[in-house]
Amino acid sequence: MKPNLFLTLSLFFLLTESILAQGGADDFMRSTGKIYSVVAVVLILFLVIVVFLFRLDSKINKLEKQIHNE
Amino acid sequence: MKNWYKYLSVLLMIYVIIAGFLIPLKPGIQSFSPSKITIDPDKSSYLKIKTYNTHFQDAQQNKVWLKLPNDQLLRDEKVTILSQNELEVSFYIPSTLPDFNPQQDALTLIVENEIDGYTFYPDAVRVNDVSGLMTNRNEYHDISKINQVESFKFPYRHILHETIRNTFFHVAIWFAMFILLIYSCYHSLVYLRSKSLVSDKKSASATTVALVFGIAGILTGSMWAKYTWGTFWTTDIKLNMSATAMLVYCAYWFLRASVSDIDTRARLSAVYNLFSFVTLMILVMVIPRFTDSLHPGNGGNPALGGEDLDNTLRAVFYPAIIGYTLIGFWISNIYFRYLTLKEKVELI
Structure with missing residues (x-):
């Protein structure tokens, strides 16, 4: 299955917004000087690159199948 | 070596993640109350200060200063430590401050000790206009009295x-x-x-x-x-x-x-x-x-x-x-x- 960048990230944003960032100034994402929003940024960066690599991987798989069939 | 840049990129990323997360932030003033001090010539004025990454309980000499626009300093009267990041301070503020216009100017709040060095909140404290009342305790300090501690830490910025x-x-x-x-x-x-x-x-x-x-x-x-x-x-x-x-x-x-x-x-x-x-x-x-x-x-x-x-x-x-x-x-x-x-x- 091809990972969908849009789906992965909208799930991630929804998760941070609805579960982790409830309430006002003292929620989880804003605790300890907002360090968890930095963690979220690093995770997004990682997810974008990984999703791109997965898609590249599946494209190469397709090519390999094509070459084997010929 | 053909793949040198791949190894270098991995090493650099490991360094960036470790150093980027582990180097601590410099101390900073998060909030204080009240934001406007009412000067009473007979009484001291109190401020409650909340800071970030400070070590008030470990430090021996916690000082709080108010800086005037002409770089002169007013020292605290008494500092009460509430926790590592919270303190209460009282000031005796003279009613006539030199080169100071209560309508426009504000005092910069500086907190310092020998562990964290100093940290400041620019134009923090406003005072009410009481010109005319006379007080006699006017003691100012030079800005060079502030303790500087060299440390390799990321800067503290408000909101960020x-x-x-x-x-x-x-x-x-x-x-x-x-x-x-x-x-x-x-x-x-x-x-x-x-x-x-x-x-x-x-x-x-x-x-x-x-x-x-x-x-x-x-x-x-x-x-x-x-x-x-x-x-x-x-x-x-x-x-x-x-x-x-x-x-x-x-x-x-x-x-x-x-x-x-x-x-x-x-x-x-x-x-x-x-x-x-x-x-x-x-x-x-x-x-x-x-x-x-x-x-x-x-x-x-x-x-x-x-x-x-x-x-x-x-x-x-x-x-x-x-x-x-x-x-x-x-x-x-x-x-x-x-x-x-x-x-x-x-x-x-």
């Missing part, structure tokens, strides 16, 4: 707090994108001169990876904005312009996908690549400087630096740019090999 570390992830990924795009433009030019399809593929793969970095840049920026500016997307000029630039580059992908003849595709995409790089420069580097922006270093003519990027940040920021760029070249190399293979399959 720990998210200043995003400089190594959000800002650096944009810089890496620019370097990859310059490389891609170089190969577009080489293609237009030599008509070598290898250059076309190199250019296409670098642009593709750069666009992925750009998407990551927009998304990480959106996350950062949520916890500093309040929403995922603001009408900030740089946000909208960079999103437009990304759309211009998306058209590059569609252009390549829609033309089936190899030579026509290479020629069209080389020209379009050069065009979109110029557009990107205008949209992201030029237009935001004409208006106000929430991004630092816009709405003016900044160089790289100033107060927002100090040497401690640079020690992680520059390796981060090099690290992302090398990872970008690595991925674009894989993409280049994929394109080469695809071309061979198509030609069979």
